[in-house]
Amino acid sequence: MLRRFLAPVLIVATMTAIPFGVASATGLATCDSGPPEKWQSQDKLTAMLKEKGWEIRKIKVDGGCYEVYAIDDKGERIEAYFHPVTFERIPIADEE
Numbered sequence: 001m002l003r004r005f006l007a008p009v010l011i012v013a014t015m016t017a018i019p020f021g022v023a024s025a026t027g028l029a030t031c032d033s034g035p036p037e038k039w040q041s042q043d044k045l046t047a048m049l050k051e052k053g054w055e056i057r058k059i060k061v062d063g064g065c066y067e068v069y070a071i072d073d074k075g076e077r078i079e080a081y082f083h084p085v086t087f088e089r090i091p092i093a094d095e096e
Contacts, residue, residue, distance in 0.1 A: 028092040029081035031065040039084035042066060048087060054078075065090055 033039060042059045045066055049056055053073030060067050065081040072078045081090040 028063070028079075029065050029067075029090045030063040031081070031083045031090060033064040033084045036084075040087060045082060045084075045087055 045059065045068070046056050049068065049070065054068075055071040057069040057071070059069075061084075062081070064084070066084050068078075068080045068082060070078050070080070079092075081092060082088065083090060
């Protein structure tokens, strides 16, 4: 009897939790960036940062921002967030 009750409850709980896990961001930064069609390209951001002496390792989208993993002009490993429309750097908790 208990098994008949728990199976549907577990299925519903799992299905409800899946979208939150897939779409979640790290929470370090968020950008009100609008639709992706209006974003500047990651290639353009890469070029801009290379001009500043950065060595880009990876760029991905997180929280509506571009999250950049790089070596900066001082040789330091860095994780930085940029607004995908303006390329404004978004401060994260440990930078404020």
